[in-house]
Amino acid sequence: MSKCLPASTRNIMSLSLGGFEVLLERKSVKNINLRVRRDGTVYVSAPRRLPLDAIERFVVSRADWIASAQSHVHERAQQAQWSAEDGQVIFIWGEPHVFELRTLPASGGRPSCSFSRHDGHLTCAADERIATSSPECLEARDKQLSQWLREQVRSHTALLMPACEEVVGQHCAGVRFRTMKSRWGSCNVSTRLITLNDRLVHHDPRCLEYVIFHELCHLLEPSHNARFHALMDQVCPDWRERKDLLERR
Numbered sequence: 001m002s003k004c005l006p007a008s009t010r011n012i013m014s015l016s017l018g019g020f021e022v023l024l025e026r027k028s029v030k031n032i033n034l035r036v037r038r039d040g041t042v043y044v045s046a047p048r049r050l051p052l053d054a055i056e057r058f059v060v061s062r063a064d065w066i067a068s069a070q071s072h073v074h075e076r077a078q079q080a081q082w083s084a085e086d087g088q089v090i091f092i093w094g095e096p097h098v099f100e101l102r103t104l105p106a107s108g109g110r111p112s113c114s115f116s117r118h119d120g121h122l123t124c125a126a127d128e129r130i131a132t133s134s135p136e137c138l139e140a141r142d143k144q145l146s147q148w149l150r151e152q153v154r155s156h157t158a159l160l161m162p163a164c165e166e167v168v169g170q171h172c173a174g175v176r177f178r179t180m181k182s183r184w185g186s187c188n189v190s191t192r193l194i195t196l197n198d199r200l201v202h203h204d205p206r207c208l209e210y211v212i213f214h215e216l217c218h219l220l221e222p223s224h225n226a227r228f229h230a231l232m233d234q235v236c237p238d239w240r241e242r243k244d245l246l247e248r249r
């Protein structure tokens with residue numbers, strides 16, 4: 001056990017327990033609660049007076065679960081990182097695609113590239129001016145690939161939205177797309193604008209549909225309360241399964 005270091009002004013300590021770096025929060029709870037956060041850190045909340053070795057025993061008893069949760073987080077982080085380089089694996093709609101670069105002779109205007117998917121490959125036909133492995137070329141291809149990926153989410157959303165709106169019985173005022181680190185979507189209830197994370201392109205398309213349902217349901221119920229979950233059960237009965245799928249990947 002290492003020395004406790006205060007992590008913030010709240011009653012949180014950062015310490016090593018059972019071989020894991022743990023953020024321990026002491027609060028008025030009856031039981032020990034443990035979870036692995038999206039950044040892979042282990043967070044534990046425990047009753048204020050519970051001895052530290054009891055908490056450590058608890059962490060050790062959950063060691064296998066923690067290790068597997070952390071490896072999912074790691075896998076997910078890798079999936080969100082890609083670069084437009086030969087041989088790189090990029091997940092599109094939940095399926096791995098190997099990036100394949102083809103060089104085209106330079107043509108007039110700004111150098112660009114086009115993308116196509118076939119049999120587990122993502123082929124990028126690039127103007128020779130941006131087809132080398134220099135950092136500038138790589139950056140130019142990354143930028144075009146991220147635009148292409150966003151376009152995939154945009155067009156698939158346009159396809160799904162009318163049916164989802166019909167099921168929920170609500171219309172949104174519009175959808176915008178952003179790359180977000182900590183959420184899959186959001187809904188501004190007053191403007192009725194929905195924002196979706198363009199990283200949804202890496203996951204099974206049923207996950208995108210689940211997030212669309214989730215945000216549309218917020219137009220009827222802003223909080224994640226029992227009424228909200230009942231609405232979700234009605235419009236997308238297997239939403240829990242889809243949510244798990246999204247969080248596992």
Ligand SMILES: [Zn+2]
Pocket residue numbers: 214218224
């Ligand atoms: Zn929500």
